[in-house]
Amino acid sequence: MKDSSKGARANLNNLNLTDMVIPKSQLENADMAGADFSGADLSGSNLVNANLVRASLYGTNLKGADLSGADLSDADLRGANLTNANLEGADLWRANLMGCVISPTALHKALSCKKE
Structure with a gap:
């Protein structure tokens, strides 16, 4: 039985959403594969748990965003601001993180690194 209290899953696949200003958006479980959020x-x-496979997040402000469990494989995160973002359990397989702002702690959580 489908849980109608959760609503439909947003489908933003391959959309051009460059420079959009949509802070505090509720996009839990959204399917945004291949979407372009450059500069958003x-x-x-x-x-x-969002699907952001192959998404362009180039220069995107993700400060304080909750990306836990999100699939960011093959995503372009160059120059993105990930300050205070929650990346616990996020999939960063082949994601481009060059020049992004991210704390070592957040990166370790995303990569499931263990403390010694």
Whole structure:
């Protein structure tokens, strides 16, 4: 039985959403594979378990966003601001993180690194 209280899963596949200003968006479980969010403001957004495979997040403001469990494989995160973002359990397989702002702690959580 489908849980109607959760609503439909947003489908933003391959959309051009460059420079959009949509902070604190509720995009939990959204399917955004291949979407272009270059230069967008998604600060403080709920992106838990979102599908962002091959998404362009070049220069995107993801400050304080919850990306836990998100699939960011093959995503372009060059120059993105990931300050205080939650990346616990996020899939960063082949994601381009060059020049992004990210804390070592957040990166370790995303990569499931263990403390010694």
